[in-house]
Amino acid sequence: MSQRSLTSPTGRTSPTSDFPDPKPARVTFDEWQELFEQVPEALVEEYHYFPSNREAFSKYLFPPQTFAIYGMRHLRRLKYDNSLAALRMWGFVQNETERLFRARQTGRRVIATMGDLGAVPVIVNSFPRCTAFYPDCIWWTPFAMESRVLFDAAAELGIGDATCFSRAALGAFAKHSYFPDPDLVIASTGASCDDYSGVEQLAEQFAPEMLWVEMPMRCEMGQMGSMRPMLVQEYQRVVERMEKLTGHHVSDDELRQSVLAANRVRKLVKRLRELAFRQGVLPALEMMVIEFGNLHYYSDITEWTAVLEHLLATAEERAAKGERVLSEGALRVVWVTPPADPLLLTYVEDHGARVVGTEYVINQALEVIDESKPGLEAIAESFMAASLIGNSRARAQSAIDQAREHGAEGVIISGIFGGSHCAMEGRLIADYVKAELDLPVLEFDVAPPSNEIGRQLQTRIDAFLEVLRSRR
Amino acid sequence: MKDLLTPRERFGLLVIDEPQDRVPVFPLVTAHAARVAGIPVRDYYTDGAAMARSQLVAQELYGTDFISFFSEVGLIAEALGSRFDYPDDDLPLLTRPKWSGLAELDEAEADPLKDGRLRVYIDAITYAYEARGDTVPILAYVPAPFTTAQQLVDQEAFLLGLLTEPERVHRLLEYATRSVIRFCRAIIGAGGLPILVDPLASGSVISADHYREFALPPEADVIRYLHRYDLDVVLHICGDTGATIGMMPETGADLLSIDRIGLETAIAGAGDRCRIIGNYDTSAILLSDPVTIEREVGAMVTAGCKCPMGFVAATGCEVPVETPPENVRAFVRAAKEVGFNATFGGRGKTADFGDSPHAGTVPSDGARRRV
Numbered sequence: 001m002s003q004r005s006l007t008s009p010t011g012r013t014s015p016t017s018d019f020p021d022p023k024p025a026r027v028t029f030d031e032w033q034e035l036f037e038q039v040p041e042a043l044v045e046e047y048h049y050f051p052s053n054r055e056a057f058s059k060y061l062f063p064p065q066t067f068a069i070y071g072m073r074h075l076r077r078l079k080y081d082n083s084l085a086a087l088r089m090w091g092f093v094q095n096e097t098e099r100l101f102r103a104r105q106t107g108r109r110v111i112a113t114m115g116d117l118g119a120v121p122v123i124v125n126s127f128p129r130c131t132a133f134y135p136d137c138i139w140w141t142p143f144a145m146e147s148r149v150l151f152d153a154a155a156e157l158g159i160g161d162a163t164c165f166s167r168a169a170l171g172a173f174a175k176h177s178y179f180p181d182p183d184l185v186i187a188s189t190g191a192s193c194d195d196y197s198g199v200e201q202l203a204e205q206f207a208p209e210m211l212w213v214e215m216p217m218r219c220e221m222g223q224m225g226s227m228r229p230m231l232v233q234e235y236q237r238v239v240e241r242m243e244k245l246t247g248h249h250v251s252d253d254e255l256r257q258s259v260l261a262a263n264r265v266r267k268l269v270k271r272l273r274e275l276a277f278r279q280g281v282l283p284a285l286e287m288m289v290i291e292f293g294n295l296h297y298y299s300d301i302t303e304w305t306a307v308l309e310h311l312l313a314t315a316e317e318r319a320a321k322g323e324r325v326l327s328e329g330a331l332r333v334v335w336v337t338p339p340a341d342p343l344l345l346t347y348v349e350d351h352g353a354r355v356v357g358t359e360y361v362i363n364q365a366l367e368v369i370d371e372s373k374p375g376l377e378a379i380a381e382s383f384m385a386a387s388l389i390g391n392s393r394a395r396a397q398s399a400i401d402q403a404r405e406h407g408a409e410g411v412i413i414s415g416i417f418g419g420s421h422c423a424m425e426g427r428l429i430a431d432y433v434k435a436e437l438d439l440p441v442l443e444f445d446v447a448p449p450s451n452e453i454g455r456q457l458q459t460r461i462d463a464f465l466e467v468l469r470s471r472r
Numbered sequence: 473m474k475d476l477l478t479p480r481e482r483f484g485l486l487v488i489d490e491p492q493d494r495v496p497v498f499p500l501v502t503a504h505a506a507r508v509a510g511i512p513v514r515d516y517y518t519d520g521a522a523m524a525r526s527q528l529v530a531q532e533l534y535g536t537d538f539i540s541f542f543s544e545v546g547l548i549a550e551a552l553g554s555r556f557d558y559p560d561d562d563l564p565l566l567t568r569p570k571w572s573g574l575a576e577l578d579e580a581e582a583d584p585l586k587d588g589r590l591r592v593y594i595d596a597i598t599y600a601y602e603a604r605g606d607t608v609p610i611l612a613y614v615p616a617p618f619t620t621a622q623q624l625v626d627q628e629a630f631l632l633g634l635l636t637e638p639e640r641v642h643r644l645l646e647y648a649t650r651s652v653i654r655f656c657r658a659i660i661g662a663g664g665l666p667i668l669v670d671p672l673a674s675g676s677v678i679s680a681d682h683y684r685e686f687a688l689p690p691e692a693d694v695i696r697y698l699h700r701y702d703l704d705v706v707l708h709i710c711g712d713t714g715a716t717i718g719m720m721p722e723t724g725a726d727l728l729s730i731d732r733i734g735l736e737t738a739i740a741g742a743g744d745r746c747r748i749i750g751n752y753d754t755s756a757i758l759l760s761d762p763v764t765i766e767r768e769v770g771a772m773v774t775a776g777c778k779c780p781m782g783f784v785a786a787t788g789c790e791v792p793v794e795t796p797p798e799n800v801r802a803f804v805r806a807a808k809e810v811g812f813n814a815t816f817g818g819r820g821k822t823a824d825f826g827d828s829p830h831a832g833t834v835p836s837d838g839a840r841r842r843v
Contacts, residue, residue: 033661036701044700057488062702065660069703071480073605076663101488147606149478176817177481177490451602 019043019084024318024325026079026283026349029064035082036063047088049099049300050106057102060091067094073146077451079346081286081325085310092307093289096133096298097178103131103299104180109246112179112207113296114169114200116188116215118365119383121296123238123376124186126258127246133299135169135203136196137292138178142168142449143341150175151448157202161448164195164419165340173206182207184245186238190215191389193421211241216389231380239376255375261301266368268308269294272315273366277356277406280326281318282311284345284355288338291358294365330354331468334403336395336413336429337361337422340446344414344461347453351465357402359395361387392425396432403437409468410440417445440467475808476816478607479537486747486782487704487726495773495811497535498749498786499757499803500729502542502613503563504793505530513561513793517543520595527596528603533797534804539604541596541664542613542790543589545671548651549615549623551588552580566623573629574640582651584658593655594662601663612659613708616670617648617690624648634682641686649690653697660701667706667729668694671789674711674731683716688723695724706749710789717741731788735772739779747782752803758792762802769806777811785811 018040027035039061048058064075072094080086104110109130113120121132142150142165151161153171172178185207187200192215204210213234216227243249272290276282282290290311297304318324326349334357339345345355364386370378387395399411411433415422422445430441442464447454453461476493477485485492506516509529515522527539544563550556553570584590593612600610615623621644622630633641656666672678673687691707698705707720708729718741720728729749730738738748752772757765769785776783785807791800 030661033657037657041700059702066701066703068663069660069665069701070484070609071606073601073663097484098488101490105489145606149481149607175477175481176493177477177485180490181817 021083021085021314024281024323025082026325026346027082028079029068029076032063032080032082032087033065036065036087039084039087043084047091047303049092049095049303050102051302051306053106057098060095061088062091062095063087064090064094066091071147072144073451074144074341074343074449077343077346078285079283079350081283083311083314085307085314086282086286088310089286089289089307092300092303093293093298099299100131100133100179109183110180111242112182112185114185114187114203115192115196116213116364116383116386117362117388118295118386119235119379120186120188120213120238122258122262122369122379123235123255124242125261125297125301126250126254126375127242127248130242130246131299133179133296135172135179136166137295138169138172139164139166139340140342141172141178143343146449146451148449150178154199159195159198159202162418163198164193164416164422165446165448166193166196167199170199170202173203176206184208184241185210186213186241187211188213188215191217193388193419195419195421211238213238215386216384228377228380228384231383232376235376235380252375256371259369259371259375259378261305263369263371264305265297265301265308266294266366268305268312269366270368272308272312273358275312275315275319277402279319280324280328280330280354281315283325284335284349285342286311287355288342288345288358288360291360291362291366292338295362326354327352331410331465332356332406332408333468334358334399334406334408334411335360336399336411337415337426339414340416341449341453343453344446347458348412348461348465351462353465353468356406356408357399359387359398359402361395363387363395363398388421392428393432395425396429399429400433400436403433403439408439409471410442410464412464413441413443415443415445417447440464440471480607480609482537483609486784489782491813491816493816494808494813495777496537496784497804497807497811498538498540498784499534499536499752499800500540500542500754500787500790501527501530501534501536501800502540502790504791504795504800507793508533508797513563514558517564518558518589518592520592521599523592523596524599524603527600531604531608534800535808536804537784538609538611539600540611540613540667541593541600542669543592545615545619545669546623547589547593547615548582548620548648548655551582551584551590551655552620552624552648552651554623569626570624572626574625574633574637574644577643577647580651581654584655590655590658593664594658597659597662597664605663610664611667611706612664613669614652614656614659614666614694616668616673616687616694616707617645617652618687619670619672620648620652621645622672631678634678634686638685645686645690649693652690652694656694656698660698660703665703665706666698667708668725669708669710671708671710673716674709675713675715676711676732680715680719684719688719691723691725699724708749713738721745727784729786735775739776743779743781745781747784748776748779749784749786750776751786751788754787754789754792757787757799757803758795760799762798765799765802766806769803770810773807773810783811 047061068075111124111132124132150168150171154167159167189197331353336359338360364383367382367385369382415426426443482492505526509526555568556564704726706727707725710731712732714733727747730751
């Protein structure tokens with residue numbers, strides 16, 4: 001990818017002379033405050049979400065301290081990439097709750113999409129002044145806040161601790177304060193996480209209207225093609241409902257433009273994954289946030305694209321100079337299932353490892369959509385790569401392939417305490433990996449929100465990394 | 473009555489121009505917290521853990537929406553060299569300002585981790601943030617430069633200097649501002665939201681012209697610094713602000729905490745630009761009876777809820793140390809009841825939380841839009 005192709009009309013894309021990036025490193029919360037104090041005022045003023053909007057409220061270049069003050073306590077314990085692009089990314093992502101409320105206040109329609117993780121927002125975004133978001137992503141909030149508030153709210157509504165952390169989304173619906181009450185909820189179900197289907201069912205009581213979308217059932221990879229027409233029909237229902245809501249007939253070209261915009265994001269992320277996994281130019285924490293941006297672009301695809309371009313420019317520059325944030329000698333691991341507690345990624349890197357591959361159950365959002373096909377058909381086809389609609393073997397194969405490609409020395413599978421399919425799937429994936437690659441596998445359940453990684457789990461991770469080290 | 477939202481969730485909605493489930497409730501409980509926690513007042517302002525424990529106990533006891541750290545306005549001046557006495561059961565008293573007149577300044581800058589009792593605040597914030605930071609906003613009162621300056625120099629000489637030596641006063645204010653900002657920075661790092669408090673800039677002390685010339689610019693400087701962090705800044709000026717209320721939004725403050733001024737006047741003067749926090753009479757909360765307090769607070773909340781930018785039910789200044797707890801409870805109870813928003817959750821449906829007053833309500837559409 002040429003430097004020219006990175007240039008964006010929507011925002012700065014490379015390190016600046018106003019605030020030259022320091023030598024690449026992971027820095028603490030306190031160190032970021034020191035750095036932020038040096039950021040010129042003009043840069044703070046420069047970045048706005050909803051790019052045509054220059055209102056003071058839409059600025060977002062703020063450090064972790066800002067969000068910690070508003071309750072995100074875990075931020076004080078993480079380590080961050082020290083580039084301006086990473087600061088910009090964190091500010092943008094942490095700002096999302098406010099952004100969603102501002103979307104509503106400024107006349108946009110807010111559409112909650114649930115369950116499918118990546119496909120339906122491409123359709124929603126083809127409609128003018130519509131903002132799609134995933135309440136599913138609220139699952140990180142209890143960890144970020146080190147709080148049980150949302151879990152308690154979900155428990156009062158019938159979903160207790162023996163369920164995936166994604167139940168936090170139900171608590172958020174009930175609270176009316178983590179996102180605006182959506183104009184429409186589009187809930188995908190069927191071949192998905194059982195727990196989350198339960199969350200969706202209970203969330204219906206808060207929705208003005210719920211449109212249910214059937215995702216294809218689990219089947220062997222070779223049979224998936226036959227399910228595609230059914231999915232196209234389901235997406236056609238989404239289009240019809242959106243047209244009814246907005247009074248706007250979406251054209252083929254609008255749908256195609258939305259596919260192109262989604263693909264722009266997916267291609268940028270693909271390149272960032274290559275650079276990070278091969279050359280260690282960005283930490284695992286930032287990379288997880290980057291990957292999950294493929295779901296709904298943190299509610300503003302235009303600005304998120306600019307943030308990614310900035311990150312990629314930074315990553316490319318580091319790669320060209322041979323600069324890394326993680327040591328070349330670090331232990332190489334593939335991570336399966338996203339850690340609900342981001343502190344785990346910081347912990348593993350602090351102890352001498354780096355992530356060189358991920359299977360975060362969002363493969364469908366990483367897949368580039370075929371731009372030569374009609375919009376809905378192409379979106380449906382890309383969704384067929386979904387992590388959770390295939391069998392466990394398919395997820396294991398993805399991890400195995402990445403481990404081979406990047407010479408991984410071990411695999412970490414972080415299940416979800418109480419999550420139903422995690423308990424079933426983790427062991428299967430571990431067995432596949434061991435059988436095919438003879439690599440050590442660490443499998444554990446992420447504990448509920450806390451201000452630290454539990455001592456027992458620390459010991460397990462330490463021992464695992466020691467095993468990897470001993471095999472060198 | 474069980475709240476739907478936590479105080480933090482409620483405050484989060486207030487500052488992004490969204491209606492809340494009820495009015496946030498904020499009697500300014502500062503050293504009074506020590507009394508209800510059974511902690512000596514002197515310990516409260518000299519020991520961060522004691523200060524935090526006091527506030528945590530009081531917040532839980534009263535069910536208020538904020539934890540707020542404050543002892544007295546001389547804090548930064550002391551860290552810069554003014555002398556204070558620490559009575560056993562009362563707040564610190566200024567015994568000797570750093571300078572007797574508007575003399576030449578030194579290069580000192582207060583270090584929040586070393587000088588005076590600034591560290592007490594930082595420790596208290598850290599403690600409270602760990603304990604309750606996920607559900608309750610942690611506020612810390614920071615004496616503004618103008619008030620700090622009057623604790624650095626003999627007050628009479630300072631006030632005379634406004635007329636006779638304005639340049640020296642401006643230099644002193646710049647000197648104070650540097651330490652104020654440095655203290656704010658440390659508070660931010662600890663997880664606290666600074667509130668700028670400038671009681672000696674009230675109309676009870678200076679004229680509106682002097683407010684504009686001397687107090688407002690350094691307030692604005694500090695607020696500008698806090699806005700770099702996108703923080704929602706409260707400016708608290710107790711006493712009479714009738715002549716300056718229209719100017720106070722020019723500081724950039726997002727919320728104005730007011731005292732001796734009619735609520736309608738304050739809303740008319742600034743309510744289209746700032747959220748208003750106020751302003752129940754602190755003498756009344758000390759000396760009145762619960763029934764009267766409930767009635768008066770109810771009337772105040774009814775009036776305050778007409779503020780276009782939002783309202784927080786508060787006392788005009790600190791709840792006096794000796795205030796009977798039943799009076800504070802009466803304040804909180806009335807503010808919550810009268811400030812309850814039956815239309816909350818307007819676009820969606822509300823949860824059935826058992827004994828919640830929200831059970832079964834389906835408010836009308838459109839109630840949430842404000843901007």
